Amino acid sequence: MTQLALVIDLNVCVGCHACVTSCKEWNTSGPAGFMTDENPYGKDPTGTFFNRVQTYEVGEFPKTETVHFPKSCLHCEDAPCVPVCPTGASYKREKDGIVLVDYDKCIGCRYCSWACPYGAREIDEEQKVMKKCTLCVDRIYDESLPEAERKPACVLACPTSARLFGDVHDADSDVSVAIREEGGYQLMPEWGTNPSNHYLPRRKTHMHIHEDELQRADNPLNKEQRGPSGPVEGTTLDDSTSW
Amino acid sequence: MHPAFSVIFLTTLIGVGQGLFLALFTGQSYAAVELVPSQDSATFYGLGGIIAFVFLVGGLIASVFHLGRPERAWRSATQWRTSWLSREVIALPIVMGLIFVYSIMHYFGLDTVLYTSKAGTTLQLSLIVGALGMLFTFVLFICTGMIYAAIKFLQEWACALTPINYILLGTASGFTLAAAFASSNAPDLLGLYGNWAIIITAFAFITRGGSLIRNSRIKAKSTIQSAIGIRHPQIQQKAMGMQGGSVNTRDFFHHKTATFFKIIKWSFMILVFPVPIILLWSGMESGSTSTLLGAFIIQYVGLIAERWFFFAQANHPQNLYYQTT
Numbered sequence: 001m002t003q004l005a006l007v008i009d010l011n012v013c014v015g016c017h018a019c020v021t022s023c024k025e026w027n028t029s030g031p032a033g034f035m036t037d038e039n040p041y042g043k044d045p046t047g048t049f050f051n052r053v054q055t056y057e058v059g060e061f062p063k064t065e066t067v068h069f070p071k072s073c074l075h076c077e078d079a080p081c082v083p084v085c086p087t088g089a090s091y092k093r094e095k096d097g098i099v100l101v102d103y104d105k106c107i108g109c110r111y112c113s114w115a116c117p118y119g120a121r122e123i124d125e126e127q128k129v130m131k132k133c134t135l136c137v138d139r140i141y142d143e144s145l146p147e148a149e150r151k152p153a154c155v156l157a158c159p160t161s162a163r164l165f166g167d168v169h170d171a172d173s174d175v176s177v178a179i180r181e182e183g184g185y186q187l188m189p190e191w192g193t194n195p196s197n198h199y200l201p202r203r204k205t206h207m208h209i210h211e212d213e214l215q216r217a218d219n220p221l222n223k224e225q226r227g228p229s230g231p232v233e234g235t236t237l238d239d240s241t242s243w
Numbered sequence: 244m245h246p247a248f249s250v251i252f253l254t255t256l257i258g259v260g261q262g263l264f265l266a267l268f269t270g271q272s273y274a275a276v277e278l279v280p281s282q283d284s285a286t287f288y289g290l291g292g293i294i295a296f297v298f299l300v301g302g303l304i305a306s307v308f309h310l311g312r313p314e315r316a317w318r319s320a321t322q323w324r325t326s327w328l329s330r331e332v333i334a335l336p337i338v339m340g341l342i343f344v345y346s347i348m349h350y351f352g353l354d355t356v357l358y359t360s361k362a363g364t365t366l367q368l369s370l371i372v373g374a375l376g377m378l379f380t381f382v383l384f385i386c387t388g389m390i391y392a393a394i395k396f397l398q399e400w401a402c403a404l405t406p407i408n409y410i411l412l413g414t415a416s417g418f419t420l421a422a423a424f425a426s427s428n429a430p431d432l433l434g435l436y437g438n439w440a441i442i443i444t445a446f447a448f449i450t451r452g453g454s455l456i457r458n459s460r461i462k463a464k465s466t467i468q469s470a471i472g473i474r475h476p477q478i479q480q481k482a483m484g485m486q487g488g489s490v491n492t493r494d495f496f497h498h499k500t501a502t503f504f505k506i507i508k509w510s511f512m513i514l515v516f517p518v519p520i521i522l523l524w525s526g527m528e529s530g531s532t533s534t535l536l537g538a539f540i541i542q543y544v545g546l547i548a549e550r551w552f553f554f555a556q557a558n559h560p561q562n563l564y565y566q567t568t
Contacts, residue, residue: 108311
Protein backbone atom coordinates (compact mmCIF):
# COMPACT_ATOMS: atom_id res chain seq x y z
CA MET A 1 0.00 0.00 0.00
CA THR A 2 1.19 3.46 -0.83
CA GLN A 3 1.22 6.26 1.71
CA LEU A 4 2.26 9.56 0.24
CA ALA A 5 3.64 12.04 2.72
CA LEU A 6 5.95 14.96 3.30
CA VAL A 7 9.17 14.87 5.25
CA ILE A 8 10.14 18.28 6.56
CA ASP A 9 13.72 18.96 7.51
CA LEU A 10 13.78 21.42 10.41
CA ASN A 11 17.54 21.60 10.05
CA VAL A 12 17.20 23.24 6.66
CA CYS A 13 13.98 25.26 6.89
CA VAL A 14 14.74 28.98 7.05
CA GLY A 15 11.14 30.10 7.61
CA CYS A 16 10.77 32.00 4.33
CA HIS A 17 7.06 31.09 3.90
CA ALA A 18 7.60 30.26 0.21
CA CYS A 19 5.75 26.97 0.78
CA VAL A 20 2.84 28.88 2.35
CA THR A 21 2.38 31.32 -0.52
CA SER A 22 2.94 28.71 -3.17
CA CYS A 23 0.43 26.37 -1.51
CA LYS A 24 -2.15 29.11 -1.28
CA GLU A 25 -1.56 30.22 -4.86
CA TRP A 26 -1.91 26.71 -6.28
CA ASN A 27 -4.90 25.71 -4.21
CA THR A 28 -6.85 28.94 -4.48
CA SER A 29 -6.61 28.74 -8.28
CA GLY A 30 -7.55 25.08 -8.52
CA PRO A 31 -10.73 23.38 -9.71
CA ALA A 32 -11.89 22.97 -6.09
CA GLY A 33 -12.53 26.69 -5.83
CA PHE A 34 -10.90 29.61 -4.08
CA MET A 35 -9.64 29.73 -0.52
CA THR A 36 -11.31 32.57 1.30
CA ASP A 37 -9.37 35.64 2.37
CA GLU A 38 -11.09 38.07 4.68
CA ASN A 39 -9.75 41.56 5.01
CA PRO A 40 -6.61 40.74 3.00
CA TYR A 41 -5.33 44.31 2.98
CA GLY A 42 -7.02 45.47 6.19
CA LYS A 43 -6.01 45.58 9.82
CA ASP A 44 -6.57 41.95 10.75
CA PRO A 45 -6.20 39.87 7.62
CA THR A 46 -7.41 36.31 8.03
CA GLY A 47 -8.27 33.43 5.76
CA THR A 48 -7.98 29.78 4.96
CA PHE A 49 -4.57 28.21 4.53
CA PHE A 50 -3.49 24.60 4.17
CA ASN A 51 0.02 25.24 5.32
CA ARG A 52 1.55 27.61 7.81
CA VAL A 53 5.08 28.24 9.03
CA GLN A 54 5.42 28.91 12.72
CA THR A 55 8.44 30.04 14.66
CA TYR A 56 9.60 28.83 18.03
CA GLU A 57 12.47 29.91 20.23
CA VAL A 58 14.12 27.04 22.02
CA GLY A 59 16.26 27.63 25.08
CA GLU A 60 17.07 30.68 27.16
CA PHE A 61 18.97 33.70 25.92
CA PRO A 62 21.79 33.72 24.96
CA LYS A 63 21.68 29.97 24.40
CA THR A 64 18.72 30.02 22.06
CA GLU A 65 17.88 28.54 18.75
CA THR A 66 15.14 29.65 16.38
CA VAL A 67 13.16 26.81 14.91
CA HIS A 68 10.92 27.41 11.93
CA PHE A 69 8.16 24.86 11.92
CA PRO A 70 6.05 24.31 8.78
CA LYS A 71 2.72 22.79 9.71
CA SER A 72 0.09 21.21 7.50
CA CYS A 73 -2.13 18.12 7.52
CA LEU A 74 -0.02 15.11 8.48
CA HIS A 75 -2.19 12.59 6.57
CA CYS A 76 -2.31 10.27 9.59
CA GLU A 77 -2.40 6.55 8.91
CA ASP A 78 -5.07 6.27 11.61
CA ALA A 79 -6.69 9.63 10.98
CA PRO A 80 -9.05 10.52 13.88
CA CYS A 81 -10.82 13.14 11.75
CA VAL A 82 -12.20 10.58 9.28
CA PRO A 83 -14.45 8.27 11.37
CA VAL A 84 -16.14 11.20 13.17
CA CYS A 85 -17.42 12.77 9.95
CA PRO A 86 -21.21 12.28 9.91
CA THR A 87 -21.56 12.64 6.14
CA GLY A 88 -18.58 10.70 4.83
CA ALA A 89 -17.20 13.89 3.27
CA SER A 90 -13.93 13.29 5.08
CA TYR A 91 -12.12 10.23 3.79
CA LYS A 92 -8.73 8.61 3.46
CA ARG A 93 -7.88 7.32 0.00
CA GLU A 94 -7.04 3.62 -0.16
CA LYS A 95 -4.86 4.21 -3.18
CA ASP A 96 -2.29 6.61 -1.75
CA GLY A 97 -3.34 7.36 1.83
CA ILE A 98 -4.18 11.03 1.23
CA VAL A 99 -6.84 12.37 3.62
CA LEU A 100 -9.33 14.47 1.66
CA VAL A 101 -12.59 16.36 2.14
CA ASP A 102 -15.35 16.15 -0.45
CA TYR A 103 -16.41 19.81 -0.50
CA ASP A 104 -19.75 18.85 -2.06
CA LYS A 105 -20.69 16.58 0.83
CA CYS A 106 -19.32 18.59 3.77
CA ILE A 107 -21.99 20.21 5.95
CA GLY A 108 -19.52 22.40 7.83
CA CYS A 109 -20.26 20.98 11.28
CA ARG A 110 -16.60 21.35 12.36
CA TYR A 111 -16.60 18.03 14.22
CA CYS A 112 -13.55 16.82 12.25
CA SER A 113 -11.60 19.91 13.26
CA TRP A 114 -12.38 19.12 16.88
CA ALA A 115 -11.18 15.58 16.30
CA CYS A 116 -7.80 16.62 14.84
CA PRO A 117 -5.23 17.11 17.62
CA TYR A 118 -2.96 19.07 15.28
CA GLY A 119 -5.40 21.79 14.23
CA ALA A 120 -4.70 20.93 10.61
CA ARG A 121 -8.23 21.58 9.39
CA GLU A 122 -9.54 25.06 8.77
CA ILE A 123 -13.12 25.86 7.88
CA ASP A 124 -13.60 28.17 4.94
CA GLU A 125 -15.68 30.93 6.53
CA GLU A 126 -17.21 31.94 3.22
CA GLN A 127 -17.87 28.58 1.56
CA LYS A 128 -18.74 27.03 4.95
CA VAL A 129 -16.95 23.77 4.27
CA MET A 130 -13.92 22.23 5.96
CA LYS A 131 -10.65 22.54 4.09
CA LYS A 132 -7.28 20.96 4.48
CA CYS A 133 -4.05 20.05 2.70
CA THR A 134 -4.68 17.74 -0.27
CA LEU A 135 -0.99 17.00 -0.92
CA CYS A 136 -1.81 18.76 -4.22
CA VAL A 137 -3.74 15.73 -5.38
CA ASP A 138 -4.74 17.72 -8.48
CA ARG A 139 -1.11 18.14 -9.41
CA ILE A 140 0.87 15.05 -8.45
CA TYR A 141 -1.00 12.83 -10.91
CA ASP A 142 -1.29 15.41 -13.70
CA GLU A 143 0.37 13.82 -16.72
CA SER A 144 0.33 17.07 -18.65
CA LEU A 145 3.03 18.33 -16.32
CA PRO A 146 6.66 17.28 -16.72
CA GLU A 147 7.41 14.45 -14.33
CA ALA A 148 9.71 16.55 -12.17
CA GLU A 149 6.84 18.95 -11.49
CA ARG A 150 4.39 16.29 -10.33
CA LYS A 151 5.01 17.20 -6.72
CA PRO A 152 3.09 19.31 -4.19
CA ALA A 153 3.43 23.04 -4.74
CA CYS A 154 5.12 23.54 -1.37
CA VAL A 155 7.84 21.01 -2.19
CA LEU A 156 8.63 22.67 -5.52
CA ALA A 157 8.70 26.12 -3.92
CA CYS A 158 11.09 25.35 -1.09
CA PRO A 159 14.38 27.10 -1.87
CA THR A 160 16.38 25.02 0.59
CA SER A 161 14.81 21.64 -0.25
CA ALA A 162 13.58 21.29 3.30
CA ARG A 163 10.52 19.44 2.05
CA LEU A 164 10.72 15.93 0.65
CA PHE A 165 7.76 14.17 -0.91
CA GLY A 166 7.27 10.46 -1.46
CA ASP A 167 5.89 7.13 -0.35
CA VAL A 168 6.73 6.43 3.28
CA HIS A 169 5.67 2.79 2.87
CA ASP A 170 8.35 2.17 0.26
CA ALA A 171 11.46 1.40 2.29
CA ASP A 172 13.78 2.59 -0.50
CA SER A 173 12.13 5.92 -1.25
CA ASP A 174 13.94 9.18 -0.51
CA VAL A 175 11.53 9.98 2.27
CA SER A 176 11.88 6.58 3.96
CA VAL A 177 15.66 6.73 3.78
CA ALA A 178 15.61 10.25 5.24
CA ILE A 179 13.31 9.18 8.07
CA ARG A 180 15.45 6.12 8.80
CA GLU A 181 18.87 7.70 8.55
CA GLU A 182 18.28 11.26 9.72
CA GLY A 183 16.13 10.50 12.75
CA GLY A 184 12.70 11.38 11.32
CA TYR A 185 9.94 11.62 13.93
CA GLN A 186 6.16 12.06 14.19
CA LEU A 187 4.23 14.79 16.02
CA MET A 188 2.24 13.97 19.18
CA PRO A 189 2.89 10.22 19.03
CA GLU A 190 0.95 9.86 22.31
CA TRP A 191 -2.42 9.80 20.52
CA GLY A 192 -1.70 6.86 18.26
CA THR A 193 -2.69 8.74 15.13
CA ASN A 194 0.47 7.57 13.37
CA PRO A 195 1.04 10.66 11.20
CA SER A 196 2.52 9.96 7.78
CA ASN A 197 4.35 13.27 7.56
CA HIS A 198 7.61 13.18 9.46
CA TYR A 199 9.98 15.85 10.65
CA LEU A 200 13.76 15.65 10.58
CA PRO A 201 15.33 17.15 13.72
CA ARG A 202 17.85 19.95 13.97
CA ARG A 203 21.31 18.46 13.64
CA LYS A 204 24.54 20.17 14.69
CA THR A 205 27.33 19.83 12.14
CA HIS A 206 30.51 20.20 14.13
CA MET A 207 33.92 20.67 12.47
CA HIS A 208 36.84 19.00 14.17
CA ILE A 209 40.25 20.49 13.32
CA HIS A 210 43.30 18.74 14.64
CA GLU A 211 46.73 20.29 15.13
CA ASP A 212 48.37 18.08 12.51
CA GLU A 213 45.79 19.22 9.99
CA LEU A 214 47.03 22.79 10.36
CA GLN A 215 50.72 21.76 10.31
CA ARG A 216 51.25 18.86 7.96
CA ALA A 217 53.94 16.65 9.43
CA ASP A 218 54.24 14.40 6.39
CA ASN A 219 54.37 17.06 3.73
CA PRO A 220 56.57 15.66 0.95
CA LEU A 221 57.45 19.21 -0.14
CA ASN A 222 59.40 19.62 3.03
CA LYS A 223 61.85 17.01 1.75
CA GLU A 224 61.87 18.18 -1.85
CA GLN A 225 62.51 21.76 -0.90
CA ARG A 226 65.65 20.70 0.97
CA GLY A 227 68.33 21.95 -1.39
CA PRO A 228 70.22 19.37 -3.53
CA SER A 229 73.38 18.02 -1.93
CA GLY A 230 76.79 19.05 -3.39
CA PRO A 231 79.15 16.83 -5.46
CA VAL A 232 79.91 13.54 -3.80
CA GLU A 233 83.50 12.80 -2.77
CA GLY A 234 85.18 9.54 -3.95
CA THR A 235 83.74 6.79 -6.13
CA THR A 236 80.13 6.11 -6.40
CA LEU A 237 78.21 3.10 -7.57
CA ASP A 238 77.79 4.83 -10.91
CA ASP A 239 81.55 4.97 -11.43
CA SER A 240 81.93 1.22 -11.04
CA THR A 241 78.92 0.10 -13.01
CA SER A 242 79.04 2.45 -15.97
CA TRP A 243 80.29 0.89 -19.10
CA MET B 244 -13.02 24.98 23.03
CA HIS B 245 -15.03 27.96 21.94
CA PRO B 246 -18.57 27.54 23.33
CA ALA B 247 -20.95 27.96 20.39
CA PHE B 248 -24.40 29.07 21.46
CA SER B 249 -26.05 26.89 18.82
CA VAL B 250 -24.65 23.76 20.48
CA ILE B 251 -25.32 25.06 23.99
CA PHE B 252 -29.01 25.56 23.14
CA LEU B 253 -29.22 22.32 21.17
CA THR B 254 -27.96 20.16 24.03
CA THR B 255 -29.83 21.93 26.83
CA LEU B 256 -33.17 22.19 24.98
CA ILE B 257 -33.26 18.58 23.82
CA GLY B 258 -32.21 17.60 27.36
CA VAL B 259 -35.31 19.31 28.78
CA GLY B 260 -37.55 17.75 26.12
CA GLN B 261 -36.14 14.27 26.68
CA GLY B 262 -36.34 14.63 30.47
CA LEU B 263 -39.92 15.89 30.35
CA PHE B 264 -40.94 12.98 28.16
CA LEU B 265 -39.25 10.52 30.54
CA ALA B 266 -41.22 12.14 33.39
CA LEU B 267 -44.54 11.82 31.54
CA PHE B 268 -43.88 8.21 30.66
CA THR B 269 -42.84 7.47 34.25
CA GLY B 270 -46.15 8.96 35.43
CA GLN B 271 -48.15 6.91 32.94
CA SER B 272 -46.34 3.65 33.79
CA TYR B 273 -46.79 4.24 37.52
CA ALA B 274 -50.49 4.90 36.87
CA ALA B 275 -50.79 1.74 34.75
CA VAL B 276 -49.82 -0.38 37.74
CA GLU B 277 -51.88 1.87 40.01
CA LEU B 278 -49.02 3.32 42.01
CA VAL B 279 -50.34 6.80 41.31
CA PRO B 280 -53.78 7.96 40.20
CA SER B 281 -54.15 8.06 36.42
CA GLN B 282 -54.43 11.46 34.77
CA ASP B 283 -56.37 12.98 31.98
CA SER B 284 -54.95 11.85 28.67
CA ALA B 285 -55.36 15.07 26.74
CA THR B 286 -54.56 17.80 29.25
CA PHE B 287 -51.67 16.03 30.90
CA TYR B 288 -49.91 13.37 28.78
CA GLY B 289 -51.00 14.86 25.48
CA LEU B 290 -50.24 18.48 26.29
CA GLY B 291 -47.07 17.54 28.22
CA GLY B 292 -45.83 15.48 25.27
CA ILE B 293 -46.39 18.44 22.96
CA ILE B 294 -44.39 20.69 25.30
CA ALA B 295 -41.54 18.12 25.24
CA PHE B 296 -41.79 18.00 21.45
CA VAL B 297 -41.58 21.80 21.23
CA PHE B 298 -38.36 21.75 23.27
CA LEU B 299 -36.89 19.15 20.90
CA VAL B 300 -37.90 21.25 17.88
CA GLY B 301 -36.21 24.23 19.55
CA GLY B 302 -33.05 22.18 19.92
CA LEU B 303 -33.22 21.08 16.30
CA ILE B 304 -33.58 24.68 15.13
CA ALA B 305 -30.60 25.71 17.29
CA SER B 306 -28.50 22.92 15.77
CA VAL B 307 -29.09 24.26 12.26
CA PHE B 308 -27.19 27.42 13.20
CA HIS B 309 -24.14 25.30 13.94
CA LEU B 310 -23.99 23.93 10.40
CA GLY B 311 -22.24 25.73 7.59
CA ARG B 312 -24.34 23.98 4.98
CA PRO B 313 -27.64 22.98 6.65
CA GLU B 314 -29.22 22.16 3.27
CA ARG B 315 -26.97 19.09 3.12
CA ALA B 316 -27.79 17.97 6.66
CA TRP B 317 -29.57 14.86 5.40
CA ARG B 318 -26.18 13.44 4.44
CA SER B 319 -25.16 13.37 8.08
CA ALA B 320 -27.27 10.27 8.73
CA THR B 321 -25.03 8.11 6.56
CA GLN B 322 -21.97 7.41 8.73
CA TRP B 323 -23.70 5.86 11.75
CA ARG B 324 -21.22 2.99 11.72
CA THR B 325 -18.38 5.21 12.91
CA SER B 326 -19.67 8.64 13.92
CA TRP B 327 -21.54 9.41 17.14
CA LEU B 328 -22.70 12.66 15.54
CA SER B 329 -24.32 10.69 12.74
CA ARG B 330 -25.96 8.41 15.32
CA GLU B 331 -27.34 11.46 17.11
CA VAL B 332 -28.69 12.77 13.83
CA ILE B 333 -30.61 9.49 13.42
CA ALA B 334 -31.73 9.19 17.05
CA LEU B 335 -33.07 12.76 17.33
CA PRO B 336 -35.85 12.46 14.69
CA ILE B 337 -36.77 8.99 15.98
CA VAL B 338 -37.22 10.40 19.49
CA MET B 339 -39.14 13.38 18.12
CA GLY B 340 -41.36 11.10 16.05
CA LEU B 341 -42.14 8.77 18.94
CA ILE B 342 -42.87 11.67 21.31
CA PHE B 343 -45.08 13.25 18.66
CA VAL B 344 -47.04 10.01 18.13
CA TYR B 345 -47.27 9.51 21.90
CA SER B 346 -48.70 13.00 22.42
CA ILE B 347 -51.11 12.79 19.49
CA MET B 348 -52.42 9.43 20.73
CA HIS B 349 -53.09 10.95 24.13
CA TYR B 350 -54.35 14.28 22.92
CA PHE B 351 -56.90 12.93 20.46
CA GLY B 352 -57.77 9.84 22.49
CA LEU B 353 -56.41 7.43 19.89
CA ASP B 354 -55.15 5.05 22.53
CA THR B 355 -56.44 1.45 22.66
CA VAL B 356 -56.22 -1.20 25.34
CA LEU B 357 -54.14 -4.12 24.13
CA TYR B 358 -54.44 -6.41 27.12
CA THR B 359 -56.30 -6.50 30.41
CA SER B 360 -55.11 -8.66 33.27
CA LYS B 361 -57.43 -10.51 35.66
CA ALA B 362 -56.71 -7.94 38.34
CA GLY B 363 -57.90 -5.21 35.99
CA THR B 364 -54.62 -3.55 35.05
CA THR B 365 -54.49 -2.61 31.40
CA LEU B 366 -51.73 -2.45 28.84
CA GLN B 367 -52.33 0.45 26.50
CA LEU B 368 -50.82 1.01 23.09
CA SER B 369 -49.46 4.37 24.27
CA LEU B 370 -47.38 2.54 26.87
CA ILE B 371 -45.66 0.55 24.11
CA VAL B 372 -44.99 3.73 22.11
CA GLY B 373 -43.83 5.42 25.32
CA ALA B 374 -41.49 2.55 26.16
CA LEU B 375 -39.92 2.80 22.70
CA GLY B 376 -39.70 6.55 23.20
CA MET B 377 -37.93 6.01 26.53
CA LEU B 378 -35.48 3.57 24.96
CA PHE B 379 -34.58 5.98 22.14
CA THR B 380 -34.47 8.92 24.56
CA PHE B 381 -31.66 7.15 26.40
CA VAL B 382 -30.00 6.26 23.09
CA LEU B 383 -30.13 9.96 22.16
CA PHE B 384 -28.65 11.01 25.53
CA ILE B 385 -25.81 8.53 25.05
CA CYS B 386 -25.18 9.69 21.47
CA THR B 387 -25.06 13.34 22.57
CA GLY B 388 -22.66 12.56 25.39
CA MET B 389 -20.47 10.28 23.30
CA ILE B 390 -19.97 12.94 20.62
CA TYR B 391 -17.80 14.66 23.21
CA ALA B 392 -16.55 11.67 25.18
CA ALA B 393 -15.32 9.92 22.02
CA ILE B 394 -12.61 12.50 21.28
CA LYS B 395 -9.85 10.95 23.32
CA PHE B 396 -7.40 13.84 23.27
CA LEU B 397 -9.98 16.26 24.67
CA GLN B 398 -9.13 14.82 28.07
CA GLU B 399 -11.75 16.86 29.95
CA TRP B 400 -14.45 15.14 27.89
CA ALA B 401 -13.04 11.67 27.30
CA CYS B 402 -14.64 10.10 30.33
CA ALA B 403 -17.75 8.04 31.21
CA LEU B 404 -18.95 10.97 33.35
CA THR B 405 -19.65 12.99 30.19
CA PRO B 406 -22.62 10.91 28.91
CA ILE B 407 -23.75 10.29 32.51
CA ASN B 408 -23.90 14.04 33.11
CA TYR B 409 -25.84 14.58 29.90
CA ILE B 410 -28.38 11.97 31.01
CA LEU B 411 -28.72 13.25 34.57
CA LEU B 412 -28.72 16.98 33.83
CA GLY B 413 -31.24 16.62 31.00
CA THR B 414 -33.49 14.37 33.06
CA ALA B 415 -33.25 16.65 36.10
CA SER B 416 -34.36 19.70 34.14
CA GLY B 417 -37.17 17.68 32.49
CA PHE B 418 -38.47 16.41 35.84
CA THR B 419 -38.33 19.93 37.29
CA LEU B 420 -40.43 21.17 34.39
CA ALA B 421 -42.74 18.17 34.86
CA ALA B 422 -43.21 19.15 38.51
CA ALA B 423 -44.21 22.69 37.48
CA PHE B 424 -46.53 21.30 34.78
CA ALA B 425 -48.07 18.77 37.19
CA SER B 426 -48.75 21.43 39.81
CA SER B 427 -51.19 23.08 37.40
CA ASN B 428 -52.49 20.15 35.34
CA ALA B 429 -52.10 17.07 37.58
CA PRO B 430 -51.62 18.00 41.27
CA ASP B 431 -51.69 14.29 42.21
CA LEU B 432 -48.34 13.77 40.52
CA LEU B 433 -46.59 16.80 41.98
CA GLY B 434 -45.03 14.75 44.75
CA LEU B 435 -43.79 12.07 42.36
CA TYR B 436 -42.14 14.54 39.97
CA GLY B 437 -40.92 16.94 42.64
CA ASN B 438 -39.23 14.19 44.62
CA TRP B 439 -37.69 12.59 41.55
CA ALA B 440 -36.51 16.00 40.33
CA ILE B 441 -34.75 16.56 43.68
CA ILE B 442 -33.22 13.06 43.66
CA ILE B 443 -31.96 13.31 40.06
CA THR B 444 -30.63 16.84 40.63
CA ALA B 445 -28.77 15.59 43.69
CA PHE B 446 -27.28 12.71 41.70
CA ALA B 447 -26.32 15.10 38.92
CA PHE B 448 -24.60 17.28 41.53
CA ILE B 449 -22.47 14.29 42.52
CA THR B 450 -21.54 13.30 38.96
CA ARG B 451 -21.00 16.85 37.66
CA GLY B 452 -19.03 17.71 40.78
CA GLY B 453 -17.08 14.50 40.21
CA SER B 454 -16.20 15.52 36.68
CA LEU B 455 -15.08 18.97 37.93
CA ILE B 456 -12.77 17.29 40.46
CA ARG B 457 -11.51 14.87 37.82
CA ASN B 458 -10.85 17.68 35.34
CA SER B 459 -9.00 19.80 37.88
CA ARG B 460 -6.49 16.98 38.28
CA ILE B 461 -5.91 16.22 34.61
CA LYS B 462 -2.34 16.12 33.48
CA ALA B 463 -2.19 17.05 29.80
CA LYS B 464 -0.69 14.25 27.73
CA SER B 465 0.45 16.56 24.97
CA THR B 466 3.05 19.21 25.58
CA ILE B 467 4.73 21.76 23.37
CA GLN B 468 7.66 19.33 23.32
CA SER B 469 5.60 16.48 21.87
CA ALA B 470 3.74 18.91 19.60
CA ILE B 471 6.83 20.03 17.71
CA GLY B 472 9.09 17.15 18.69
CA ILE B 473 11.89 19.13 20.27
CA ARG B 474 13.11 17.94 23.63
CA HIS B 475 13.94 21.09 25.54
CA PRO B 476 12.18 22.32 28.68
CA GLN B 477 12.12 25.90 27.44
CA ILE B 478 10.22 26.46 24.20
CA GLN B 479 8.44 29.68 23.37
CA GLN B 480 6.29 30.35 20.37
CA LYS B 481 7.28 33.52 18.53
CA ALA B 482 5.00 33.40 15.50
CA MET B 483 1.89 31.42 14.66
CA GLY B 484 2.21 31.79 10.91
CA MET B 485 -0.48 34.42 10.48
CA GLN B 486 -1.18 38.01 11.39
CA GLY B 487 -4.91 38.43 12.04
CA GLY B 488 -5.71 35.04 13.52
CA SER B 489 -7.39 32.07 11.90
CA VAL B 490 -10.05 29.49 12.60
CA ASN B 491 -7.50 27.84 14.86
CA THR B 492 -7.27 30.89 17.10
CA ARG B 493 -11.04 31.55 17.10
CA ASP B 494 -12.66 28.12 17.37
CA PHE B 495 -10.66 26.43 20.09
CA PHE B 496 -10.46 28.90 22.96
CA HIS B 497 -13.11 30.75 24.98
CA HIS B 498 -11.25 34.10 24.89
CA LYS B 499 -12.58 35.08 28.32
CA THR B 500 -10.70 35.99 31.45
CA ALA B 501 -9.93 33.48 34.19
CA THR B 502 -12.24 35.44 36.51
CA PHE B 503 -15.17 35.18 34.10
CA PHE B 504 -14.46 31.46 33.75
CA LYS B 505 -14.54 31.03 37.55
CA ILE B 506 -17.73 33.07 37.91
CA ILE B 507 -19.50 30.86 35.36
CA LYS B 508 -18.35 27.75 37.20
CA TRP B 509 -19.69 28.91 40.54
CA SER B 510 -22.90 30.29 39.07
CA PHE B 511 -23.82 27.02 37.43
CA MET B 512 -22.92 25.04 40.54
CA ILE B 513 -25.40 27.24 42.46
CA LEU B 514 -28.10 27.71 39.80
CA VAL B 515 -28.35 24.11 38.63
CA PHE B 516 -28.26 22.30 41.95
CA PRO B 517 -29.04 23.95 45.35
CA VAL B 518 -31.41 26.73 44.22
CA PRO B 519 -33.77 24.48 42.20
CA ILE B 520 -33.74 21.87 44.98
CA ILE B 521 -34.84 24.49 47.53
CA LEU B 522 -37.47 25.90 45.17
CA LEU B 523 -38.73 22.40 44.31
CA TRP B 524 -39.07 21.61 47.97
CA SER B 525 -40.90 24.84 48.76
CA GLY B 526 -43.05 24.50 45.64
CA MET B 527 -44.07 20.99 46.67
CA GLU B 528 -45.00 22.29 50.12
CA SER B 529 -47.07 25.19 48.78
CA GLY B 530 -48.17 23.70 45.47
CA SER B 531 -47.29 26.99 43.81
CA THR B 532 -46.84 26.65 40.06
CA SER B 533 -44.88 29.90 39.83
CA THR B 534 -42.31 28.72 42.40
CA LEU B 535 -41.86 25.45 40.51
CA LEU B 536 -41.68 27.26 37.18
CA GLY B 537 -39.08 29.51 38.78
CA ALA B 538 -37.13 26.40 39.79
CA PHE B 539 -37.17 25.21 36.19
CA ILE B 540 -36.18 28.57 34.69
CA ILE B 541 -33.32 29.04 37.16
CA GLN B 542 -32.12 25.50 36.53
CA TYR B 543 -32.29 26.00 32.78
CA VAL B 544 -30.33 29.27 32.96
CA GLY B 545 -27.83 27.40 35.13
CA LEU B 546 -27.61 24.65 32.54
CA ILE B 547 -26.75 27.19 29.84
CA ALA B 548 -23.87 28.31 32.06
CA GLU B 549 -22.98 24.66 32.74
CA ARG B 550 -22.81 23.89 29.02
CA TRP B 551 -20.77 27.04 28.35
CA PHE B 552 -18.33 25.90 31.00
CA PHE B 553 -18.31 22.34 29.64
CA PHE B 554 -17.05 23.62 26.28
CA ALA B 555 -14.78 26.32 27.63
CA GLN B 556 -13.02 23.94 30.00
CA ALA B 557 -11.97 21.49 27.28
CA ASN B 558 -8.43 22.33 26.29
CA HIS B 559 -7.69 21.24 22.76
CA PRO B 560 -4.10 20.08 22.10
CA GLN B 561 -4.06 22.15 18.89
CA ASN B 562 -3.85 25.22 21.17
CA LEU B 563 -0.24 24.21 21.77
CA TYR B 564 0.46 25.42 18.24
CA TYR B 565 -1.39 28.70 18.77
CA GLN B 566 -0.02 30.27 21.91
CA THR B 567 0.59 33.87 20.98
CA THR B 568 -3.07 34.89 20.61
